[in-house]
Amino acid sequence: MVSQTRLEYGFIGYQVPVFPRASRSARVRVPIRKKSGNNEKHAFEILVSVAGDFLQEGETFVPPNCKKDQQNACKNRVLKEQEDEIQSSKCNLSDKETYNEKTLSGYHQIRTVNKFSHAPDQFNLKPYSSLKGFDKLANVSGRNANHSSELGISSLISGEFSVGQFEDAGAELSIIQTVKSETLQPTGSLDALEMDCKPPHYFCSGSKTSLFKDWTTLGPSRRSDTIETVSRDDNGNYMADQRIKNLSSSRRWRVSPNLNGGASFRNDGKRRKIFHDGRTSYSRQRSKRISPLKTRDFFNQCRFYGSDRGFQLDDRFNSAADKRVDDDNYCAAIRVASSVASPHPHPGSRDCNVKLRIKSFKVPELLVEIPTTATVGSLKRSVMEAVTTVLGDGLHVGILLQGKKVRDDSKTLIQTGISRDGKHRNLGFMLEPRHAQIKLPRCLGEQGITSHATSFTLDPRTSSISLDPPVVGCINGAQRDHHLVPSLPNISASTTLPNSQSGVSVPAISGEALAVVPIHHRAGRREFVQRRIRRPFSVSEVEALVQAVEKLGTGRWRDVKLRAFDNAKHRTYVDLKDKWKTLVHTARISPQQRRGEPVPQELLDRVLAVHAYRSQQQAKQQQLKSGV
DNA sequence: GTTAGGG
DNA sequence: CCCTAAC
Numbered sequence: 032m033v034s035q036t037r038l039e040y041g042f043i044g045y046q047v048p049v050f051p052r053a054s055r056s057a058r059v060r061v062p063i064r065k066k067s068g069n070n071e072k073h074a075f076e077i078l079v080s081v082a083g084d085f086l087q088e089g090e091t092f093v094p095p096n097c098k099k100d101q102q103n104a105c106k107n108r109v110l111k112e113q114e115d116e117i118q119s120s121k122c123n124l125s126d127k128e129t130y131n132e133k134t135l136s137g138y139h140q141i142r143t144v145n146k147f148s149h150a151p152d153q154f155n156l157k158p159y160s161s162l163k164g165f166d167k168l169a170n171v172s173g174r175n176a177n178h179s180s181e182l183g184i185s186s187l188i189s190g191e192f193s194v195g196q197f198e199d200a201g202a203e204l205s206i207i208q209t210v211k212s213e214t215l216q217p218t219g220s221l222d223a224l225e226m227d228c229k230p231p232h233y234f235c236s237g238s239k240t241s242l243f244k245d246w247t248t249l250g251p252s253r254r255s256d257t258i259e260t261v262s263r264d265d266n267g268n269y270m271a272d273q274r275i276k277n278l279s280s281s282r283r284w285r286v287s288p289n290l291n292g293g294a295s296f297r298n299d300g301k302r303r304k305i306f307h308d309g310r311t312s313y314s315r316q317r318s319k320r321i322s323p324l325k326t327r328d329f330f331n332q333c334r335f336y337g338s339d340r341g342f343q344l345d346d347r348f349n350s351a352a353d354k355r356v357d358d359d360n361y362c363a364a365i366r367v368a369s370s371v372a373s374p375h376p377h378p379g380s381r382d383c384n385v386k387l388r389i390k391s392f393k394v395p396e397l398l399v400e401i402p403t404t405a406t407v408g409s410l411k412r413s414v415m416e417a418v419t420t421v422l423g424d425g426l427h428v429g430i431l432l433q434g435k436k437v438r439d440d441s442k443t444l445i446q447t448g449i450s451r452d453g454k455h456r457n458l459g460f461m462l463e464p465r466h467a468q469i470k471l472p473r474c475l476g477e478q479g480i481t482s483h484a485t486s487f488t489l490d491p492r493t494s495s496i497s498l499d500p501p502v503v504g505c506i507n508g509a510q511r512d513h514h515l516v517p518s519l520p521n522i523s524a525s526t527t528l529p530n531s532q533s534g535v536s537v538p539a540i541s542g543e544a545l546a547v548v549p550i551h552h553r554a555g556r557r558e559f560v561q562r563r564i565r566r567p568f569s570v571s572e573v574e575a576l577v578q579a580v581e582k583l584g585t586g587r588w589r590d591v592k593l594r595a596f597d598n599a600k601h602r603t604y605v606d607l608k609d610k611w612k613t614l615v616h617t618a619r620i621s622p623q624q625r626r627g628e629p630v631p632q633e634l635l636d637r638v639l640a641v642h643a644y645r646s647q648q649q650a651k652q653q654q655l656k657s658g659v
Numbered sequence: 660g661t662t663a664g665g666g
Numbered sequence: 667c668c669c670t671a672a673c
Contacts, residue, residue, distance in 0.1 A: 562668075565667070
């Protein structure tokens with residue numbers, strides 16, 4: 032076995048020039064093999080390389096504790112690569128200044144050209160050695176320290192970049208954004224939800240050239256009240272600072288190892304597992320290789336994963352930007368329209384730059400349907416569940432140009448038409464579920480904007496929440512109600528034994544309009560399947576189940592499914608079996624111990640009766656077998 | 660693919 | 667609701 036040494040470097044919390052509220056942080060972990068004598072050097076080079084990718088114009092990375100010769104070696108290498116890049120680059124360097132003025136003060140400096148109207152400071156990225164988690168990341172951010180600690184969920188989702196699998200030259204490097212988190216716990220009522228991921232880089236693979244493709248950072252929860260995006264087309268370099276509109280703010284979620292946060296955030300081992308291991312869950316992002324530049328040796332195979340997501344969601348319907356309430360169905364929708372103001376040319380910017388101001392993001396449509404008898408708390412939990420489900424797959428930003436989605440990420444802004452002055456009123460941004468590429472039916476795709484929207488519905492009877500793939504059909508409360516279980520005939524409370532041939536119609540649960548869990552992940556890319564959304568059985572469903580079991584008995588769950596739940600796609604026969612199990616348990620415990628929507632005692636009595644009968648039959652069978 | 664049962 | 671042995 033080759034012993035492994037893990038060198039860890041990091042740089043955290045440096046301020047971004049131009050956008051005072053933004054902060055970035057990153058962690059670089061460089062596992063190397065001890066056998067190589069050049070380990071330190073290699074690790075160092077990697078670090079510098081990665082740091083270079085983090086840097087932006089006017090920023091300098093001062094490496095930690097490096098020896099002179101290492102510095103020089105690395106510096107020479109960097110210089111040479113930069114020269115090579117310049118020479119081999121065919122990326123239309125109209126802005127030659129950027130390269131010409133590049134100096135290497137300190138150690139590694141990227142683009143010292145100051146193209147901003149006010150001179151940015153030089154920011155040294157300081158290394159840190161103790162990588163004890165995101166607390167550190169969250170706290171150290173210079174002037175942002177105060178609001179960083181405020182960020183609540185932001186800390187939770189704070190990203191971590193690590194470099195792994197380095198095996199000498201030629202080995203593959205990858206940066207994977209992981210999510211470090213404990214579990215969620217609401218510190219109070221959920222009025223605002225915000226998320227923040229760390230550096231949203233689309234790295235240039237292996238190149239020293241910073242290719243910030245996109246960069247999204249949420250501002251402090253209370254202070255930001257607009258979304259701002261400033262983008263620069265910098266000969267292929269593009270960076271953006273986005274602050275999400277703070278639709279409302281009050282209490283927010285925070286990280287907590289303890290859990291009491293309601294049904295959807297129970298201390299469930301699976302859930303924890305998902306949250307704990309970012310690599311295995313939703314934080315895994317697809318890699319994006321956008322560098323047109325030539326790269327060399329081990330940098331060649333660098334693969335960088337990373338992206339950012341951030342959004343804020345307001346569950347106070349009344350204050351949402353666009354509110355719609357359907358009185359009949361108690362259905363409310365949160366919708367945030369997207370709009371982009373006309374560009375304001377940056378004073379010091381060149382013609383090729385475009386500055387965008389995003390007033391708001393369009394978020395995936397959230398359709399909530401809940402009975403008036405439901406508690407506010409359950410509504411909040413449901414919304415949280417829905418949001419969590421969306422986030423479980425991550426979000427990415429969609430671009431809409433004149434109502435049409437811009438899908439080709441490789442196009443430049445000019446090619447796309449974004450850079451043209453005065454055309455930005457038709458530019459829209461939206462947050463999309465990353466994996467749940469759900470297409471809405473025509474009827475919901477108004478203005479062509481919601482073509483990728485996601486709607487969540489709450490079962491009006493159960494308050495369960497679900498993600499509706501719109502392929503299923505146009506979903507709205509009014510329509511859905513037609514799918515409700517037909518009212519049951521009034522069966523006497525007396526025990527109806529399974530073999531009784533009552534001529535009553537069998538209630539069937541129709542659920543095709545109800546949700547289907549978002550399992551529309553990219554084929555083969557999903558390492559860990561999302562746990563299905565919990566959907567408590569409604570009384571109607573319980574009734575249907577009981578009646579079917581009365582008819583068919585236990586042990587024929589497939590038939591029960593076919594008989595009573597054939598149209599409820601989200602109820603498997605295993606679900607029905609499990610529900611029966613819990614029903615039996617529920618019927619046995621005292622009403623005080625029962626939770627959830629109360630099941631009428633009449634139904635529970637029938638459950639017990641059927642169960643007793645079946646148990647009796649089973650016992651007789653056993654006796655016969657053992658007796659003979 | 661179903662069933663049964665533990666987690 | 668998940669997992670999986672057993673069929």
